[in-house]
Amino acid sequence: MKLPESFYNPISIAGALMAIVTLLLMGALLAAMSLFGSASSYVGLFIFIILPIFLVIGLLLIPVGVIRRKRQIKKGADESDFTRRMVIDLNNHKHRNAILLFAAGSVVFLFLTGIGSYEAFHYTESTEFCGLLCHRVMEPEYVTYQNSSHARVACVECHVGEGADWFVKSKLSGLYQVYAVVTDIYPRPIPTPVHNLRPARETCERCHWPNKFYSYRIHTEKHFLTDEANSEWNIHLKMKTGPEYSSMGLTEGIHWHINPDIRIEYISDDEKRESIPWVRAINLAEGDTVIYKDINSFVEDSVIAEAEIRVMDCIDCHNRPSHQYLSPRAFTDLMIASGSVPASLPEIKRVAMEILNQQYSTSDSADHAIEAGIAGFYAENYPELTDDQKNEVKAAIKALQKGYSENIFPEMKASWDAYPNHIGHFEFQGCFRCHNGTHADNADNRISRDCNICHTIILQGGPETESVALANESLEFIHPNDIGEAWKEFSCAECHRYMY
Ligand code: HEC
Numbered sequence: 001m002k003l004p005e006s007f008y009n010p011i012s013i014a015g016a017l018m019a020i021v022t023l024l025l026m027g028a029l030l031a032a033m034s035l036f037g038s039a040s041s042y043v044g045l046f047i048f049i050i051l052p053i054f055l056v057i058g059l060l061l062i063p064v065g066v067i068r069r070k071r072q073i074k075k076g077a078d079e080s081d082f083t084r085r086m087v088i089d090l091n092n093h094k095h096r097n098a099i100l101l102f103a104a105g106s107v108v109f110l111f112l113t114g115i116g117s118y119e120a121f122h123y124t125e126s127t128e129f130c131g132l133l134c135h136r137v138m139e140p141e142y143v144t145y146q147n148s149s150h151a152r153v154a155c156v157e158c159h160v161g162e163g164a165d166w167f168v169k170s171k172l173s174g175l176y177q178v179y180a181v182v183t184d185i186y187p188r189p190i191p192t193p194v195h196n197l198r199p200a201r202e203t204c205e206r207c208h209w210p211n212k213f214y215s216y217r218i219h220t221e222k223h224f225l226t227d228e229a230n231s232e233w234n235i236h237l238k239m240k241t242g243p244e245y246s247s248m249g250l251t252e253g254i255h256w257h258i259n260p261d262i263r264i265e266y267i268s269d270d271e272k273r274e275s276i277p278w279v280r281a282i283n284l285a286e287g288d289t290v291i292y293k294d295i296n297s298f299v300e301d302s303v304i305a306e307a308e309i310r311v312m313d314c315i316d317c318h319n320r321p322s323h324q325y326l327s328p329r330a331f332t333d334l335m336i337a338s339g340s341v342p343a344s345l346p347e348i349k350r351v352a353m354e355i356l357n358q359q360y361s362t363s364d365s366a367d368h369a370i371e372a373g374i375a376g377f378y379a380e381n382y383p384e385l386t387d388d389q390k391n392e393v394k395a396a397i398k399a400l401q402k403g404y405s406e407n408i409f410p411e412m413k414a415s416w417d418a419y420p421n422h423i424g425h426f427e428f429q430g431c432f433r434c435h436n437g438t439h440a441d442n443a444d445n446r447i448s449r450d451c452n453i454c455h456t457i458i459l460q461g462g463p464e465t466e467s468v469a470l471a472n473e474s475l476e477f478i479h480p481n482d483i484g485e486a487w488k489e490f491s492c493a494e495c496h497r498y499m500y
């Protein structure tokens, strides 16, 4: 077989060799992959992304060389110059060695470049890259992540799935994100829910195996009121996370929603899925379907007919498994309970609420306001504080600044208010998005709002006034301060989201 003269030039030949070697490597890897069963997505990365790049470069080099050579011939270069020198004689040991050297060199070169790209790829999957490279942008997510139970689960394990399609999807959207950061057009706060999050059941169930789910668990909370003494108020709940006995599996309790035989679907009429006017519960084993509609909702049936139906999964309750932004109320209560904000400082809860719930434009201005506000308050109203207590004021300032910086990010407008947490019903509607007692089916059966279906209250009250339930009983809820029957008529979040 004879190729046109102009093909015989160093560039085209190097290109052709490169293409052949890459092709061989791809073939070998593919063969290895099918021999040893499906490998990880990383081998796929080589076969489908890195090697083809070299293949294309090699193939492109061929015409580049030809064109260059043709120009040289036009300009009168000796046509057979290179061809004559290009006689390869395998009996000649010099030629043989040169070819071996070239082939070995190419393989090593490709291999090293491959490793280089692989390492680069690995780096783009690391927590440091995701959390720190775009520091200002991802700071809220990174900081809250580090304070979460999942601080050792890599970002990509929840955000990027396995396989080539996820790889391409995430890197393409990553490219756009880099562009958005460089040109400063990214949204603040970053919008939620994340629509291309890896499917929750695929992610979460790798570690949280549903067949071995939880039964009851004791959930304890300590609150401090905004009176002078920062009065303590304790609530202990027995959470019915699973069934009464774990042998009953997912047949009852809160995780009943993720029983494989149950499929709960819903429609939301707002971006953040905070309002749910329509719910469909399907029992796949028995084939029953019940549709519940919110009797207080004004959403038209035609809107519902066209809306996107979402199937409930872990994220519809656990939407903040790794980025939980606590409200000032919540983190201050935690800090008083742990002692880092001393409970002995009169009115500290009230003053802290007043300052922490203001809007600040930067973290620095928040820091200054916390310091000035708290120091100023005690200097003015409690000039008789002892030296010890003055040190407590300093400790409180430090702790509250830390709490603020870990939960509220003014530059990114990220805070508890921007990212509602759907677990519970205290500061956000959460479970009460459906369990508000207002979702009715045709026969007026309601999705239950009974205070005892999800938990029983087993202890409540101040340190001296605490009441305790017997093991299988529940106390009736007592609101820490007298609001009459309001807690029965309104949902807790209607007051507590906007309280301070
Ligand atoms: C345990 C799983 C998990 C891990 C690990 C994780 N995330 Fe998330 N992330 C989520 C979930 C769930 C959401 C919220 C989804 C929703 O509301 O739709 C989210 C939301 C986000 C958002 C959107 C803004 C927001 O706060 O809702 C960003 C940005 C983000 N994560 C970045 C990161 C970064 C960076 C890391 C690593 C430092 C990381 N995530 C680690 C599960 C995770």
Ligand code: HEC
Pocket (backbone or CB within 6 Å): 148, 149, 150, 153, 157, 158, 200, 203, 204, 205, 206, 207, 208, 314, 315, 318, 321
């Ligand atoms: C790589 C393994 C892994 C993955 C993936 C994972 N988790 Fe976890 N998760 C854990 C471990 C380990 C703990 C216990 C941590 C501890 O006790 O400090 C935990 C704790 C929890 C807890 C209880 C503690 C808390 O913060 O309330 C919840 C709820 C939870 N995970 C939900 C989820 C959800 C929802 C997802 C999917 C978005 C998920 N997890 C994905 C490993 C994982």
Ligand code: HEC
Pocket (backbone or CB within 6 Å): 200, 201, 204, 205, 208, 210, 214, 216, 217, 219, 239, 241, 254, 255, 257, 258, 312, 313, 314, 315, 316, 317, 318, 423, 424
């Ligand atoms: C209907 C809402 C809902 C759904 C859906 C849901 N959970 Fe939960 N889950 C809860 C509640 C509520 C708790 C208890 C929280 C507490 O104790 O304060 C909980 C507790 C947990 C815990 C901690 C258990 C313990 O005892 O420490 C883990 C882990 C968990 N869920 C994982 C998951 C995973 C994984 C999925 C999806 C397969 C899921 N959950 C789906 C509401 C839900």
Ligand code: HEC
Pocket (backbone or CB within 6 Å): 240, 251, 252, 253, 254, 256, 257, 264, 265, 266, 276, 279, 280, 281, 312, 316, 317, 422, 423, 424, 430, 431, 432, 433, 434, 435, 446, 447, 448, 453, 454
């Ligand atoms: C999208 C709507 C929706 C949301 C959100 C929701 N649920 Fe449900 N839940 C239902 C439906 C529908 C039923 C079945 C009707 C009933 O039992 O009232 C149900 C039933 C239950 C049951 C009784 C299960 C049994 O048979 O033992 C518990 C417990 C429960 N939910 C807890 C929760 C908790 C806790 C949350 C919040 C973390 C929550 N649900 C959020 C729709 C929802």
Ligand code: HEC
Pocket (backbone or CB within 6 Å): 219, 221, 235, 237, 423, 424, 425, 426, 431, 432, 435, 448, 449, 450, 451, 452, 453, 454, 455, 477, 487, 488
């Ligand atoms: C659909 C399930 C469900 C129903 C119905 C329900 N709760 Fe809850 N409740 C929860 C969950 C889940 C939490 C825990 C949230 C968390 O993990 O932070 C909770 C937490 C609480 C807390 C502790 C709040 C805190 O942070 O200290 C109190 C008090 C409480 N519920 C009272 C009530 C009362 C009173 C009713 C009846 C009006 C009621 N609940 C009905 C699911 C429910």
Ligand code: HEC
Pocket (backbone or CB within 6 Å): 222, 223, 224, 225, 226, 227, 233, 329, 333, 426, 479, 480, 481, 483, 486, 487, 490, 491, 492, 493, 494, 495, 496
């Ligand atoms: C009508 C408004 C209103 C409703 C509804 C309401 N609360 Fe409250 N709640 C208050 C007020 C006011 C306080 C007093 C705050 C203080 O002194 O710190 C308070 C304080 C509390 C505290 C102590 C708060 C802290 O700062 O740590 C808890 C716990 C609490 N409420 C639980 C609930 C629960 C659970 C529900 C729903 C079942 C509920 N509340 C419904 C108004 C309300």
